Amino acid sequence: MNSPVATRPHLIEARDVIKSFGRTPALRGASVTVSPGEILAIMGPSGSGKSTLLHCLAGIFAPDQGEVWFDGRRLDTLSEDERTKLRRTTFGFVFQFGQLVPELTTTDNVALPLLLNRMRRHAAYTTAETWLDRLGIGDKIANRTGELSGGEAQRVAVARALALAPTVIFADEPTGSLDSLTGEKVMDLLTGLAREAGATVVIVTHDTRVAAYADRVLMVRDGLVSGDLGEVADQVAAAKAAR
Amino acid sequence: MVRLGLQLTLRSGREAMVRLVITAAAVAVGVALLLGVLAEYHAFQANASQACWSCTTGQPVPSPLPSHGELWNDSVDFYQGQTITRLDVAPLGAGAPVPPGITRLPAPGEYYASPALAALLAAVPADELGDRFPGHLAGTIGDAALNGANDLVIYIGYTPAGLTALPGVPAASKGGPVPGTQWVTSISTAPASEVFTPFFRYAFGFGVLAVLFPLLVLISTATRLAADRREERFAALRLVGGTPGDIRVIASVESVVSAFCGAVLGIAVFLLVRPALAGAALVGTRYFESDLTPTIWGYLGMLVGVPAVAAIAALVSLRRVQISPLGVSRRAKRKPPTFWRLSVLVVGVGLYVYGLSKTTHASIGAPAYPGLLITMIGLVIAGPWLTSAASRLFGRLTPGSSALLATRRLADNPKTAFRAVTGLVLAVFLGTMVGTLVPAVNSTEASPANASLSNVLLAPVGLDPHAGAQLISGLSAIPGATVYPLYSLAGGSGSVGPGLGPGDTAVSCAVMRQLAVLGQCAPGLRAVQASDSGLFDDNPMYNTKPFVDSTNTAYTGNLSSLPLQTVMVRVNSPATLERVRTYLTINTAPQPASGQGSAPTPPRTFGETLQIRLDRAATLEKIVYAAVALTLIVAGCSLAVAVGGGLVDRKRPFTLLRVSGTQVGVLSRVVMLEAAVPLLAATVVAAGIAYGTSILAFVRLAPAGTAIPQLGSDYYALMGIGLAVAFGVIAVTLPLLRRMTSPGNVRFE
Numbered sequence: 006m007n008s009p010v011a012t013r014p015h016l017i018e019a020r021d022v023i024k025s026f027g028r029t030p031a032l033r034g035a036s037v038t039v040s041p042g043e044i045l046a047i048m049g050p051s052g053s054g055k056s057t058l059l060h061c062l063a064g065i066f067a068p069d070q071g072e073v074w075f076d077g078r079r080l081d082t083l084s085e086d087e088r089t090k091l092r093r094t095t096f097g098f099v100f101q102f103g104q105l106v107p108e109l110t111t112t113d114n115v116a117l118p119l120l121l122n123r124m125r126r127h128a129a130y131t132t133a134e135t136w137l138d139r140l141g142i143g144d145k146i147a148n149r150t151g152e153l154s155g156g157e158a159q160r161v162a163v164a165r166a167l168a169l170a171p172t173v174i175f176a177d178e179p180t181g182s183l184d185s186l187t188g189e190k191v192m193d194l195l196t197g198l199a200r201e202a203g204a205t206v207v208i209v210t211h212d213t214r215v216a217a218y219a220d221r222v223l224m225v226r227d228g229l230v231s232g233d234l235g236e237v238a239d240q241v242a243a244a245k246a247a248r
Numbered sequence: 249m250v251r252l253g254l255q256l257t258l259r260s261g262r263e264a265m266v267r268l269v270i271t272a273a274a275v276a277v278g279v280a281l282l283l284g285v286l287a288e289y290h291a292f293q294a295n296a297s298q299a300c301w302s303c304t305t306g307q308p309v310p311s312p313l314p315s316h317g318e319l320w321n322d323s324v325d326f327y328q329g330q331t332i333t334r335l336d337v338a339p340l341g342a343g344a345p346v347p348p349g350i351t352r353l354p355a356p357g358e359y360y361a362s363p364a365l366a367a368l369l370a371a372v373p374a375d376e377l378g379d380r381f382p383g384h385l386a387g388t389i390g391d392a393a394l395n396g397a398n399d400l401v402i403y404i405g406y407t408p409a410g411l412t413a414l415p416g417v418p419a420a421s422k423g424g425p426v427p428g429t430q431w432v433t434s435i436s437t438a439p440a441s442e443v444f445t446p447f448f449r450y451a452f453g454f455g456v457l458a459v460l461f462p463l464l465v466l467i468s469t470a471t472r473l474a475a476d477r478r479e480e481r482f483a484a485l486r487l488v489g490g491t492p493g494d495i496r497v498i499a500s501v502e503s504v505v506s507a508f509c510g511a512v513l514g515i516a517v518f519l520l521v522r523p524a525l526a527g528a529a530l531v532g533t534r535y536f537e538s539d540l541t542p543t544i545w546g547y548l549g550m551l552v553g554v555p556a557v558a559a560i561a562a563l564v565s566l567r568r569v570q571i572s573p574l575g576v577s578r579r580a581k582r583k584p585p586t587f588w589r590l591s592v593l594v595v596g597v598g599l600y601v602y603g604l605s606k607t608t609h610a611s612i613g614a615p616a617y618p619g620l621l622i623t624m625i626g627l628v629i630a631g632p633w634l635t636s637a638a639s640r641l642f643g644r645l646t647p648g649s650s651a652l653l654a655t656r657r658l659a660d661n662p663k664t665a666f667r668a669v670t671g672l673v674l675a676v677f678l679g680t681m682v683g684t685l686v687p688a689v690n691s692t693e694a695s696p697a698n699a700s701l702s703n704v705l706l707a708p709v710g711l712d713p714h715a716g717a718q719l720i721s722g723l724s725a726i727p728g729a730t731v732y733p734l735y736s737l738a739g740g741s742g743s744v745g746p747g748l749g750p751g752d753t754a755v756s757c758a759v760m761r762q763l764a765v766l767g768q769c770a771p772g773l774r775a776v777q778a779s780d781s782g783l784f785d786d787n788p789m790y791n792t793k794p795f796v797d798s799t800n801t802a803y804t805g806n807l808s809s810l811p812l813q814t815v816m817v818r819v820n821s822p823a824t825l826e827r828v829r830t831y832l833t834i835n836t837a838p839q840p841a842s843g844q845g846s847a848p849t850p851p852r853t854f855g856e857t858l859q860i861r862l863d864r865a866a867t868l869e870k871i872v873y874a875a876v877a878l879t880l881i882v883a884g885c886s887l888a889v890a891v892g893g894g895l896v897d898r899k900r901p902f903t904l905l906r907v908s909g910t911q912v913g914v915l916s917r918v919v920m921l922e923a924a925v926p927l928l929a930a931t932v933v934a935a936g937i938a939y940g941t942s943i944l945a946f947v948r949l950a951p952a953g954t955a956i957p958q959l960g961s962d963y964y965a966l967m968g969i970g971l972a973v974a975f976g977v978i979a980v981t982l983p984l985l986r987r988m989t990s991p992g993n994v995r996f997e
Binding site: 065085086089090092093094098100104105106107109113117118120121122165 | 252255256481484485486487488489490491492494
């Protein structure tokens with residue numbers, strides 16, 4: 006499955022990344038490249054290491070061995086502070102759950118990374134409300150996220166990720182806790198708005214319908230990355246055709 | 249970040265507000281208790297450093313009398329077990345020094361009394377008290393001369409001639425100074441050197457330590473309330489780019505705000521209960537409320553120190569969140585506590601025992617004090633290991649899902665489990681020490697002989713035969729009084745007080761038969777020569793030793809022709825006792841005040857002498873028991889906060905367990921077991937060490953042959969109440985468990 010953007014210079018590149026948790030290997034020499042503006046889906050069975058690969062690409066984990074490059078810089082050798090700054094200024098995140106602060110309102114949550122980025126308070130809240138409007142939850146700006154449905158909470162997470170105008174959005178099972186219809190709506194919004202903003206998107210999923218939104222799909226098995234989708238290739242193609 | 253922290257603390261919904269209120273309330277309890285202890289200590293210090301006018305020492309009265317200064321005779325008296333400080337004073341010229349609390353010396357025929365004594369004089373019959381003091385009340389003595397509101401003090405005015413001609417002065421000294429009268433030109437402003445002050449100071453130090461330790465545990469527990477839940481939020485902040493510094497600021501703001509609110513609330517609570525504390529008379533004196541206040545540094549320490557401790561506790565607890573923005577989802581397994589945690593405890597006990605090896609009957613070896621402190625610290629350090637070991641053992645022995653869930657969690661995080669019960673374990677340790685040592689010390693002081701003499705008053709009088717006969721006659725006329733005279737063989741009539749050596753006292757054998765515990769004459773004798781000096785030792789363990797036995801030489805002379813040296817008077821009621829004391833005061837010279845170990849100068853019963861000593865022990869006991877009780881309160885708060893916080897942390901897994909069919913009863917037993925296993929394991933160890941070390945201390949300090957003390961009912965009552973409160977606290981949280989884990993809460997965020 007070749008992407009039309011595959012020939013562009015790489016925005017992100019992982020070379021032979023090895024990562025273990027204690028004695029349990031998660032990645033055993035994974036390599037992957039992501040081009041600017043590309044939407045890449047990473048699939049794989051449970052425990053294959055796909056989330057760990059995403060966390061390494063996003064600078065959340067430092068690999069035990071191997072290299073991770075972002076925009077021409079070695080990401081894995083950056084300090085924790087520098088990687089934190091990248092997460093604050095350049096990356097956006099949409100996870101399955103746990104990424105919102107339930108004590109805060111939806112607007113607070115979306116404005117939070119902007120405030121952390123030293124944006125002025127009024128501007129941060131205006132931007133947050135604009136993005137919540139665009140995601141169709143402008144009527145929920147005063148609600149705490151603990152009071153929202155799963156789909157609404159994921160839309161808040163998407164708004165928060167996009168509000169920063171990030172270079173890359175990392176999404177880990179973004180529809181994992183949603184029903185299929187709600188999941189599709191969230192993916193439509195995420196990928197549509199990301200393309201509109203020119204952002205690169207890296208999605209980890211086990212759902213072929215989610216993978217079908219991607220320009221390119223990779224498979225992680227036993228800690229190694231492969232372009233061979235195997236038995237799910239047909240399902241991804243079918244889902245893509247159905248869209 | 250500070251603003252965000254404030255928002256998360258103050259404007260983040262009900263859960264955050266409940267957390268703030270619980271934390272502030274817990275901190276307030278601790279702060280109020282600590283301020284109470286500091287205030288008591290400050291009042292005690294203020295008392296101990298107060299100018300001691302009664303410590304004034306002058307010179308022998310010159311002859312002829314000078315024209316400046318004053319004649320000064322201070323003494324002590326008793327009424328119903330209370331001490332009255334009495335000053336008889338006569339100015340010798342203009343500008344005679346005035347003792348504190350009054351603006352001028354009382355004129356002859358006048359007296360000034362402290363407010364408490366003035367009230368007493370108005371309330372009781374004159375022949376029981378008022379007749380002892382010649383003249384009329386001219387006014388009350390101000391606080392400057394008093395240690396507390398209940399102090400009984402009187403200044404009585406005389407002319408110089410009046411003071412030297414007091415009733416009962418031996419004929420030979422008529423016209424000369426009354427015994428104990430001095431010539432004073434300036435009044436002492438130095439504090440009293442009280443023998444027991446250092447002991448009270450140690451007891452206070454012990455009390456502060458006992459409260460401070462669990463208090464720090466309470467503050468750190470309270471500020472870590474629902475820490476796991478909070479850490480998940482912080483992880484979310486890290487994910488979107490919050491730096492570790494940002495998280496530290498937010499966490500610190502949360503902790504500082506709640507601890508500051510708690511400190512302010514605690515100060516308010518303390519100020520509300522301060523009047524009640526003033527009446528508590530922890531060291532036997534009812535302090536003036538104005539003295540019962542911490543210093544300004546005490547208040548500042550609370551307002552600054554407590555939030556600082558809270559911030560430190562919060563920052564220490566954040567170490568795990570700094571590892572990863574994914575927070576708890578990738579938490580590394582905690583290292584289990586190792587056997588080495590016992591080492592500090594072993595060192596502490598070793599040092600304590602070494603200190604005891606240096607202990608004599610007179611003093612405790614210096615290393616024992618740090619040994620005790622290190623033992624307490626060692627218990628806290630060893631607690632997680634004990635918890636882990638006990639949970640493994642419990643898990644092996646006990647089947648059932650509750651035991652499985654509880655022991656797995658205890659084994660996974662024994663530190664957190666033990667933290668909840670740390671205060672209680674320390675309270676058990678201190679309570680066991682007190683429960684062992686105090687009754688043991690008391691038992692050495694209450695000899696059976698004391699009981700039979702408890703209503704016998706002992707008064708050295710030193711009167712010539714004629715005056716002596718008059719005194720005996722007058723005392724015998726008081727209904728309910730039986731007089732036992734002791735005569736002087738020392739020659740003359742001036743020998744006041746105990747006999748001067750072997751054979752210097754003569755006593756009737758009929759009298760000795762009435763006072764059987766003081767010994768018996770050989771059969772057939774009418775009177776014997778003896779030495780009665782043992783009667784005047786201020787030591788209840790020895791003052792009832794017999795001073796007559798079958799070896800005493802017979803006295804064949806006429807007793808009534810001898811000077812009257814001492815009278816013992818058996819009384820049948822407290823009123824009779826005070827009438828006898830009043831009669832003696834009027835008809836004999838006031839005796840000079842003297843220090844510990846000297847003769848008991850005012851007339852008092854053997855029972856009162858013993859009671860004074862027991863009161864000192866009881867005061868120490870009261871201070872330490874108060875510390876144990878406070879520790880139990882603080883520990884109960886810690887446990888409540890920890891159990892409540894643990895429930896909030898585990899809302900999700902417990903709810904999922906309920907959704908999957910687990911009964912609430914099973915979860916309740918899990919919560920109960922999680923507290924009970926570490927509590928019981930560490931309690932057994934703490935009580936065992938405390939009892940063992942106390943017995944060792946007792947063996948070193950008590951006279952040889954004293955029975956090894958057993959723990960009394962007070963101890964079991966205190967510990968039983970403490971443990972019952974602990975389990976009661978856990979039981980109170982169980983309805984919360986049912987509500988929090990309702991299946992309707994399965995959607996979390």
